[in-house]
Amino acid sequence: MPDFQTHTVENQPPEFAPCDLWADDVALREALAREGGEAHGERVARYGALAGGELYALSFDAHRDRPRLRTHDRFGHRIDTVEFHPNYHRIMQTAIENGVAGLSWADAAPGAHVARAALCYLHNQAEPGTSCPLTMTHAAVPVLRQAPALRAWADKVAACRYDPRDVAISGKPGVTLGMGMTEKQGGSDVRANATRATSLGDGDEYALVGHKWFFSAPMSDGFLVLAQAPGGLTCFLLPRRLPDGGKNAFALMRLKDKLGDWSNASGEVEFMEARAWRVGEEGRGIATILQMVMLTRLDCMLGSAAQMRMALAQAMHHASHRSAFGKRLVEQPLMRNVLADLAIESEAALALSMRVARAVDASPNDAREAAFARIATAIGKYWICKRAPAFVNEAQECLGGAGYIEESILPRLYRQAPLNSIWEGSGNIQCLDVLRALAREPAAVEALLCELAAASGADRDYDAQLPALREALHGADEVGARTLVERLALALQAGVLLRAGSPLAGAFCRSRLAGGHGLAFGTLPAGIDFGAILARAWP
Incomplete structure (x- = not known):
């Protein structure tokens, strides 16, 4: 209705995206070369274009449509699953396949950590919420490598494959990791943790009873947790699914209603003799x-x-x-x-x-x-x-x-x-x-x-x-x-x-x-x- 057109839109900037976050960042390009990651320059450059284009566009719905906890299915079975907007999974897949979580471990050549840091920096510009599970997945590998029996977990991080299905890791090409350190009574003082770990025999398998006040990325395949074993505070890997495919004995009580970080889920959890595998010696958890x-x-x-x-x-x-x-x-x-x-x-x-x-x-x-x-x-x-x-x-x-x-x-x-x-x-x-x-x-x-x-x-x-x-x-x-x-x-x-x-x-x-x-x-x-x-x- 042209007669009712009261104004024209002017003096407004064009849309910010799509843009190339690598090409526009002189300081990043210099830092990658200076600190030894230049051999991975093409990989990082590709991700800069993705981050400033596709990932930037996907991030708005992934952030706005927050994760939802489903404790039970419609038949009454306990499932403890977290549902996300489809864009969340597309962002996670793009990030993992491009090495944001696994490049350091997939490539042993010098400079891999520097290049992965550059990828992390680019990803955080577009969608920092998904960086939480990506970071924990990346950082868990040197811990897991301390336990030879858990080598498959580390190898599947290095595979740089994303598989969001809730199944045992034997059927998955790649995995993600979360963690559970914080408890109500202790906060940063993890030595005050009250979760108990009881050995189930001569091996490294334990049963955990207790709670975690912050259970980061509860949709992950496994979690590094701290619990009190007979020898003191100890580190464990607690899988979502047991090796036989059965659900592990923990219950997600609720998701945190956070100030930000809306695309990512954080929860509270109860362990009810949940199975976990010891990493490192008893009493050496920290x-x-x-x-x-x-x-x-x-x-x-x-x-x-x-x-x-x-x-x-x-x-x-x-x-x-x-x-x-x-x-x-x-x-x-x-x-x-x-x-x-x-x-x-x-x-x-x-x-x-x-x-x-x-x-x-x-x-x-x-x-x-x-x-x-x-x-x-x-x-x-x-x-x-x-x-x-x-x-x-x-x-x-x-x-x-x-x-x-x-x-x-x-x-x-x-x-x-x-x-x-x-x-x-x-x-x-x-x-x-x-x-x-x-x-x-x-x-x-x-x-x-x-x-x-x-x-x-x-x-x-x-x-x-x-x-x-x-x-x-x-x-x-x-x-x-x-x-x-x-x-x-x-x-x-x-x-x-x-x-x-x-x-x-x-x-x-x-x-x-x-x-x-x-x-x-x-x-x-x-x-x-x-x-x-x-x-x-x-x-």
């Missing part, structure tokens, strides 16, 4: 599970860095097309300060995450890199995951009210952003872990100091921080732990950027280390070349 924890913490870093990158890309896209007060937003001086500040933070988060991925990759053959990975994952997880919520909110402001509307991806990112700071140990746990390493692990301290020293001489603001920082490592206490870990994180990020020759390194050091930065984003000091930073962030 030591056994630590290899998984380091890998999941790295993915928390990558996930938060990825959410920053997607939020920045959305803000840059909008500001490049939207005009106000006679100029495009990206041409407004104060907006340029905000966007440049976000771009610096985003690249620093990625740079440190990929550096830690290289340390993880080298850990089996390099003691110093293993020691660095041990302490740097805790430092990086604390700081990068802390920065994500404020970062995403600042990006929302760049879009104004449009950034608060569910049709954009930013509300989803904002709900998702706090998760990584809580999962796998909150901020205090990370800081206490750093203090523990400083006090008890001389190799970790030496590796940290060597890493910091490697960038000395490249920037005067960086060099000015090092003497006091070295001194602060001695006699650190709990009261000042957060301040110390923040300073270490900033120094590590600066060091990586400086050694990489990043054009953002000087601006990072001047703003983050020399006191030239306020509490909010968009407080970069005068004299920084905003244009060069913005051109690099969104070419």
Whole structure:
């Protein structure tokens, strides 16, 4: 009805997607090559196009149509299954077949962990909810490999095949893994776990009785859990289906009603003499599970860095097309300060995450890199995951009210952003872990100091921080732990950027280390070349 056409739509940006998240990200391409993953460049490049195209489009329904728990079928049989939107399964299949969960184990060549980290980073930009089961599946492999009888589980992760059917793993080409550590009374203090494990004979099979307050990814084929055996807290693999195909004796009580992470399911579970197989020695549960924890913490870093990158890309896209007060937003001086500040933070988060991925990759053959990975994952997880919520909110402001509307991806990112700071140990746990390493692990301290020293001489603001920082490592206490870990994180990020020759390194050091930065984003000091930073962030 043309007579009633009251306005035309103008001054609106085009759709963000489809886009190529690899081709648009100079910092990622450089980091992959710098940290040793360049041999996998074609694989990562393909996934960048998928993530910014097909997966981005599928993610909206997968996130909006939340998982549903079905405890019984229509005949009254207990089934304890979780139903998902079909897009969830399409995303999971695409991710697993492209190596997001299994590349590290499918390819033993150097650089596989670095390339898998890049895949994880790309995937988290498109659909971070599905990253939870992908991360746990990936991280479970070194734990499972400690038990020769469970080798088939690790091999089926390395197969990079997705099979969502609820059947025994003998009939599946690939598997997914979840975990159950947290209980009501203990939280992060897993030594307070009350779930009991009783041996069923001379072998490694046990019966578990108890509960888990957070049972992550309950639709998985198997779960790594901690329980109290006669010898103390012990790690177990608990399968969904027993080897004969029968349902294991656990009941999903409910799914968690979470702030975000809506595409993924998390539940509460009761074990009723559920069968499980011991991994590692009795009483060594925490030591056994630590290899998984380091890998999941790295993915928390990558996930938060990825959410920053997607939020920045959305803000840059909008500001490049939207005009106000006679100029495009990206041409407004104060907006340029905000966007440049976000771009610096985003690249620093990625740079440190990929550096830690290289340390993880080298850990089996390099003691110093293993020691660095041990302490740097805790430092990086604390700081990068802390920065994500404020970062995403600042990006929302760049879009104004449009950034608060569910049709954009930013509300989803904002709900998702706090998760990584809580999962796998909150901020205090990370800081206490750093203090523990400083006090008890001389190799970790030496590796940290060597890493910091490697960038000395490249920037005067960086060099000015090092003497006091070295001194602060001695006699650190709990009261000042957060301040110390923040300073270490900033120094590590600066060091990586400086050694990489990043054009953002000087601006990072001047703003983050020399006191030239306020509490909010968009407080970069005068004299920084905003244009060069913005051109690099969104070419």
